[in-house]
Amino acid sequence: MLGRINHIAIVVPDIAAASKAYRETLGATVSQPQTLPEHGVTVVFVELPNTKVELLEPLGEASPIAAFLAKNPDGGMHHICYEVADILAARDKLVASGARVLGNGEPKIGAHGKPVLFLHPKDFFGTLIELEQV
Ligand SMILES: CC[C@H](C(=O)O)C(=O)SCCNC(=O)CCNC(=O)[C@H](O)C(C)(C)COP(=O)(O)OP(=O)(O)OC[C@H]1O[C@@H](n2cnc3c(N)ncnc32)[C@H](O)[C@@H]1OP(=O)(O)O
Numbered sequence: 001m002l003g004r005i006n007h008i009a010i011v012v013p014d015i016a017a018a019s020k021a022y023r024e025t026l027g028a029t030v031s032q033p034q035t036l037p038e039h040g041v042t043v044v045f046v047e048l049p050n051t052k053v054e055l056l057e058p059l060g061e062a063s064p065i066a067a068f069l070a071k072n073p074d075g076g077m078h079h080i081c082y083e084v085a086d087i088l089a090a091r092d093k094l095v096a097s098g099a100r101v102l103g104n105g106e107p108k109i110g111a112h113g114k115p116v117l118f119l120h121p122k123d124f125f126g127t128l129i130e131l132e133q134v
Pocket residue numbers: 009036039041043054056064065067068077078079081102103109110111112116118120121122126127128130
């Protein structure tokens with residue numbers, strides 16, 4: 001079911017400062033910010049030879065990462081995104097195995113314009129998993 005790691009996501013309190021640190025201190029290539037109101041986040045991607053790091057800042061009052069940032073005010077690792085070839089088949093297999101798919105269970109379009117789903121962190125060893133269909 002799982003393909004490549006598409007990205008590792010880090011929640012940050014200030015995405016401009018975090019982008020600057022990755023660009024200037026770590027010498028990385030960082031995309032311009034994308035606001036994703038339907039996901040309640042602003043994101044940038046740190047481009048790496050073998051994967052990406054997604055830096056996330058809460059956007060709006062109902063951001064799904066607000067509670068995470070409140071618990072981790074300096075920021076922290078938030079989720080891992082695996083690529084899948086068929087997100088609906090993956091979802092159905094996961095649901096049949098008892099895993100919880102977050103939201104209404106229907107994929108939404110993510111930052112890359114591809115369908116994504118999230119699996120509850122409590123079902124996968126305290127790690128929030130995102131699946132992205134490629
Ligand atoms: C799709 C656009 C973009 C992309 O890549 O394309 C993105 O990745 S957007 C990313 C932001 N969107 C999401 O994360 C959507 C899925 N997330 C959620 O629905 C929530 O964050 C949820 C349900 C995972 C947690 O929400 P919240 O923290 O408000 O709920 P709880 O406080 O009830 O948390 C329950 C329980 O889970 C623990 N928790 C929360 N977040 C994480 C995490 N990232 N990793 C590990 N564990 C997490 C939290 O501490 C609670 O544990 P407990 O022991 O009960 O305290």
